[in-house]
Every structure is written in structure tokens, then in C-alpha cells.
Amino acid sequence: MRTCEEPRPPNGQSPIALAAGQSEYGFAEKVVEGMFIVVNSITIKIHSKAFHASFELWQLQGYSVNPNWQQSDLRLTRITDPQRGEVLTFKELTWQTLRIEADATDNGDQDPVTTPLRLITNQGRIQISLKRRTKDCNVMASKLMFLLDDLLWVLTDSQLKAMMKYAESLSEAMEKSAQQRKSLAPESVQITPPAPSTQQSWSQPFGVSPNASSIGQYFDKHDMKESSYHLLISRLDLHICDDSHTRESGALKHGMLGGAMQLTFRRMAFDYYPFHRAGDACKHWVRYSEAMEARGQWAKKLVNEFQSKIEKL
Numbered sequence: 001m002r003t004c005e006e007p008r009p010p011n012g013q014s015p016i017a018l019a020a021g022q023s024e025y026g027f028a029e030k031v032v033e034g035m036f037i038v039v040n041s042i043t044i045k046i047h048s049k050a051f052h053a054s055f056e057l058w059q060l061q062g063y064s065v066n067p068n069w070q071q072s073d074l075r076l077t078r079i080t081d082p083q084r085g086e087v088l089t090f091k092e093l094t095w096q097t098l099r100i101e102a103d104a105t106d107n108g109d110q111d112p113v114t115t116p117l118r119l120i121t122n123q124g125r126i127q128i129s130l131k132r133r134t135k136d137c138n139v140m141a142s143k144l145m146f147l148l149d150d151l152l153w154v155l156t157d158s159q160l161k162a163m164m165k166y167a168e169s170l171s172e173a174m175e176k177s178a179q180q181r182k183s184l185a186p187e188s189v190q191i192t193p194p195a196p197s198t199q200q201s202w203s204q205p206f207g208v209s210p211n212a213s214s215i216g217q218y219f220d221k222h223d224m225k226e227s228s229y230h231l232l233i234s235r236l237d238l239h240i241c242d243d244s245h246t247r248e249s250g251a252l253k254h255g256m257l258g259g260a261m262q263l264t265f266r267r268m269a270f271d272y273y274p275f276h277r278a279g280d281a282c283k284h285w286v287r288y289s290e291a292m293e294a295r296g297q298w299a300k301k302l303v304n305e306f307q308s309k310i311e312k313l
Contacts (some may be wrong), residue, residue, distance in 0.1 A: 003047070003170065003173050033089055033091075044057075053102035055099070058095060085134050089132070091127075093128070096123050115156055117159050127145040146231045148233045227274060230272070235265070
């Protein structure tokens with residue numbers, strides 16, 4: 001993979017649907033979604049103008065799950081609402097070991113003394129939820145949860161500086177990509193219910209007559225109101241060590257010894273909602289609390305005041 005100076009145009013129609021000669025969510029999509037994938041090892045290399053990185057995964061597994069993130073009958077791993085013309089699907093990826101390594105490029109702007117950044121983790125998993133339109137298979141919203149167990153990370157001060165520079169070098173490309181997504185995000189989506197077909201019954205177990213109201217309630221319970229990304233680490237032990245004495249000549253002779261700092265985080269979580277607008281409701285957020293309601297009213301008041309000033313101008 002290589003970072004782009006300018007973001008690419010968004011993907012069009014689903015390639016699975018095009019290859020099958022269909023335009024809506026149908027048999028080909030369900031067959032691909034039902035596959036159980038096992039990969040012994042996979043390596044992903046990323047090249048940027050400032051650094052290059054590699055991700056190595058061992059014992060990678062990908063499979064469909066039900067809304068409770070449990071492996072079950074494939075018919076229970078999707079929720080189709082014919083009235084809305086939308087379908088929800090749920091996936092899970094697991095692995096045994098993940099290795100991440102990043103280093104500055106020869107022609108980058110990094111200091112020559114930067115140390116390669118390395119991180120090795122134990123088993124983890126990614127939970128993916130997708131909401132798509134059945135008429136064209138376009139993704140309307142997604143939810144990605146990155147879950148890690150106990151994590152031990154030892155960083156030197158030079159590695160910490162390098163990590164900050166790597167993040168800074170990617171910020172411009174990420175900002176351009178975010179602006180593109182926001183500009184293409186629809187203000188309101190009008191859904192046209194698709195024509196009834198025999199394939200719609202696949203989302204219900206055999207012998208059960210579908211009920212529009214019950215399907216709608218079940219769909220609302222697991223619906224993604226907007227796209228979001230989440231990171232949850234059960235325990236993180238972060239050790240930051242000063243290695244300046246190993247690079248500076250004569251430091252040890254003058255008694256300049258480096259220091260160290262240990263940080264421990266329990267149940268550390270990051271939640272990112274890229275399309276959420278100021279003043280909108282937050283009740284569908286993963287970690288919603290009543291304190292957010294007061295903050296939402298405050299933000300909505302500021303937005304209304306700003307809009308009134310703009311209208312006067």
C-alpha cells in the first residue's frame with residue numbers, strides 16, 4: 001500500500017455484484033459473506049514519503065457472526081429490512097500475533113537518529129458492522145471495533161519522537177480524505193423499497209413468517225446511525241525510557257544517566273465519529289451518558305447562535 005497525495009475517488013458499485021451480473025444485494029453477496037477465511041500469515045507493507053511500515057499477522061481468521069458477535073447459523077448473521085431497503089451484516093477478524101514496524105525513509109524529513117518503531121501484540125480481534133442498500137450494495141454506514149487484551153509496549157524517547165513525526169506526516173493525507181468523505185456524505189438518504197423477491201426470506205430462519213414490525217424493531221436495535229471507529233484495550237503497560245545517553249558521546253562519563261517512566265491504563269477506549277455534526281443527538285453512541293445530554297444542549301445552542309449570525313450577514 002502507498003499513501004496518496006490526493007485522495008482517490010470513492011469505489012463504485014460492489015465488484016461482487018458486477019461480476020455476478022446483478023445490481024442489488026443478492027445471491028453472490030451472500031455466498032461471499034458466508035465464507036470462513038483462514039490465513040496462516042499475511043504481511044502488509046505501507047510506503048509513505050516520510051516513512052515505511054509493515055504489518056504482519058499470524059493465524060488470521062475471518063467469519064460471519066450474529067449481532068451478539070457469536071458464530072451461528074449464517075441466516076442469522078444478516079438483518080434485512082425490506083421496508084427500508086437496507087441490510088445489516090456482521091463480521092469478525094481474529095489473529096494470534098500482530099507485529100507492527102515503522103522506520104523513516106531515506107529521503108524523508110526524519111532525523112537520522114530516529115529509531116525504528118516496533119510493536120508486537122498477542123491475540124486480538126476486530127468486529128465489523130456494515131449497513132448497505134439492497135438496491136446497489138453501497139455502504140451507508142459502518143462500525144469498526146478494534147479490541148486488544150493486555151498490551152506491553154516499551155518505547156524510547158527517540159521512538160516516541162519518531163511516532164509523533166510519522167503521525168504528523170499522515171495528518172495531511174488523512175485530513176484530505178476526511179474532507180472528501182464529508183463532502184460525499186448525503187444530507188438525507190431516500191430509500192426506495194426494492195421489489196419483493198424470494199431472496200429476502202434468507203434473512204429469516206426457515207419456518208418463521210416474517211413480520212414487518214418485528215423486523216423493523218430488530219433492525220433498529222442493531223442499526224448504525226452513523227459511521228464510527230472504536231479502539232478498546234483491556235490493559236496497557238507503557239514504558240518510556242530515555243536512551244539519549246547511548247547516542248551522546250561522553251554522557252556516561254559526566255554521570256548523565258537516562259530516566260524511565262511507566263504508565264498503566266485499564267480499559268482504555270477511543271471512540272471516533274467522523275460524520276457527527278454539532279448539536280446532533282448522541283444517544284446512539286457506544287458510551288452514552290446523561291452528561292453528554294447536557295453537553296449536547298450546550299453545543300446545539302452554540303450552533304443556533306452561529307447560524308443566526310450567519311443569516312444576518
